Amino acid sequence: MSTVGRFMATMSNSLSLKHGVSLYSSTSSSFSLSKLHCKPSLVASRPFYNRRCFSISASSSFANDNREYVIVGGGNAAGYAxxxxxxxxxxxxxxxxxxxxAYAPYERPALTKGYLFPLDKKPARLPGFHTCVGGGGERQxxxxxxxxxxEMIYEDAVTGVDIExxxxxxxxxxxxxxxxxxxxTGCTATRFPEKIGGNLPGVHYVRDVADADSLIESLKKAKKVVIVGxxxxxxxxxxxxxxxxxxTTVIFPEDHLLQRLFTPxxxxxxxxxxxxxxxxxxxxAMIKNLEAGSDGSVAAVNLENGSTIEADTIIIGIGAKPAVGPFENVGLDTTVGGIEVDGLFRSKVPGIFAIGDVAAFPLKMYDRVARVEHVDHARKSAQHCVSALLSARTHTYDYLPYFxxxxxxxEGSQRKVWWQFFGDNVGEAVEVGNFDPKIATFWIDSGRLKGVLVESGSPEEFQLLPKIAKAQPLVDKAKLQSASSVEEALEIIHQSM
Known part of the structure; x- marks a missing residue:
């Protein structure tokens, strides 16, 4: 198997939802350090010790380099924090x-959805999706x-942290x-190695607005597009x-789409x-290398089986890795990656917290450590962390996975698609419905409903999903399998609660 073949297979096997990694898809205060007072956390029994730090200075000008609170990152988590x-x-x-x-924090999910639409199909653009629009609230x-x-410091990456x-x-x-x-800080896209063409002109990765802008310029001129993943x-x-x-051609090593969640x-x-x-x-399919044309830009994808697929634009979507960068000395989780935190998002280092994609946190309801790459968790983890930091709030984060x-x-699409999943995709899957007009999949483990996915549900049905996934009710599997519609299946589960 080639280097990239092994690489893609490893990525596929390592990003299991069951192990807590998501499927996809981140002012200065004039106070003197001598006047900085720190108190132990109100909950001394928590696994990590943390200090509550505050300034006693009344000045709020941006006159020096001391900031009472600093957030590093420009995505959903930073905006909601x-x-x-x-x-x-x-x-x-x-x-x-x-x-x-160069931008204030924004809702990154748009980058692979509405942002990529052609001009005649009303694409999304900033400031339309600055936080906190997606979760409801004033556009930031x-x-x-x-x-x-x-205070906003733009276009200036953090390169180091002195903990002491x-x-x-x-x-x-x-x-x-x-x-x-x-x-x-969220995640960075997993890239193909340069030696097999990962950095050729015409090869794209999508994690920020600059990436999406570059891809759009390619799509304007493209004729043959290959998507890897x-x-x-x-x-x-x-x-x-x-x-x-x-x-458009989509290439992937698994035997069906979204293998970490979808049933065959x-x-x-x-x-x-x-x-x-x-x-x-x-x-x-396993990829051997990406081939350049006479002009130096990407021209084809060569597969391990010897076949070649022509392409003038290639998008690589094979996963992401937490952007821990200069924060490795804060304490990383070796199982799911990211910065290890407790149920209040406190790291092992007093005064340092981690939220969103980069946080490896206790997934309370499933009793395991998880790192979730999703906008919903970015929003909720930010709110939970900051509320705990600024108040006497001590209850631990109790997150229900949602994708x-x-x-x-x-405009002009044959069918608009919107599906939602809540819970855990463990146990036996029961499928109800025929996809037109809607379909649902329920995961049942030891008689209890653990996860549910509904496509084309009504607002009322989508509101019900987190409630039943959280409750994990005992379900009559045979009765559920005999349901003639998604509506009937959801009613069976609702009654079981």
Whole structure:
């Protein structure tokens, strides 16, 4: 097996939902260090010790390099953390956000959905999806941060942290003092090695606006698109490519789409929908290398079986890895990756917290450590962490895993797709419905419902899903299997509660 073949197989096997990794898809205060007071956490019995730090200075100008609270990151988690600081009245003159991007925190899911639509299909654009729009609330544009007295440092990546001195170093040479630090750096895309063409012109990875802008420029000129990966990125980018009327092929090493969540039967129904839209699938494929053309740009994908697929644009969507970068000395989890935290998102280092994709946290309801790469967790972990930091709140994070996807949501689409999943995909799967108009899959383990996925559900049905996944009711499997519709199946489960 080639280097990239082994690489893709390893990625596929390592990102199991059952082990807590998601399927897809991150002001200065003029106070003196001598006046910084720290108290032990109110909950001394928690697994990690943490200090509660605060300034006693009344000044809130941006006159020096001391920041009471600093957030590193520019995604959903950073945006929702900022909103929670504002809600507690502790943002103005006290909070600083450092991001390597040129934009205020934004809702990243749009980048592989509406952002990739062609101009005639009303694509999403900033500031339309700045946080906190997706979760409801005031749109947090750059002006919002300015109005709230939050210091923003743009286009300046953090390169180091001095734990003893409570100091961050940035790429531009800044040295930032912090009282409490929240790491919300998210993930970076897993890339193909350069030696097999991973950095050729025309090869794309999508994690931020700059990536998406570059891809759109390629799609404008593209004729043949190849997408590597059969997960979230693969499905969403392929659906967008259909909107551009492009020759689109999706390649992946597994035997069906979204193998870490979909059952073979459910996956086949989605594959048929994509094939009806002209998308071609090459399953069980291992890539040998990406080949350059005479102009130096990518021209083809060479497979291990000797076949070649022409392509002028290639999108790699084979997973992501936590962006721990300079924070490795804070304490990493060796099983799921990321920064190890407790149920209040406190790391092992006093005064340092981690939220969103980069946090390896206790998944309470399933009694395991997890790292979840999803917008829902980014929002909720940010709110929980900041509320615990700023108040006497001590109850641990109790998260219910939630994943969703929306594709083909542009004008002229044969069918708009929106599915939601809650819980854990363990045990035996029971499928109800025929995909048109809707379908559901229920996972039952030891008689209890552990997970549920519904496609094309009503608002009322989608509201019911987290309730039943959280309750994990005992279910009569035979009765559920005999249900004639999704509505009947959900009613059976609802009655069992």
């Amino acid at each position: 900022a909103r929670t600081f504002v809600e507690h009245g502790l943002a103005d003159g006290k909070l600083c956000i450092v991001t390597k991007e 544009t750059p002006e919002w941060y300015q109005e709230k007295g939050i 001195k409570h100091t961050l170093q940035t790429q531009s040479g800044k040295s930032l003092k912090y009282g409490s630090l929240i790491v919300a 059969g997960g979230y990125i693969g499905m969403e980018v392929a659906a967008a490519a259909v909107g551009w009327n492009l020759d 039967s459910l996956a086949r129904k989605y594959e048929e929908l994509y094939e009806q839209n002209g998308v071609k699938f090459v399953k069980g 969703y996807s929306r594709v083909f949501e542009y």
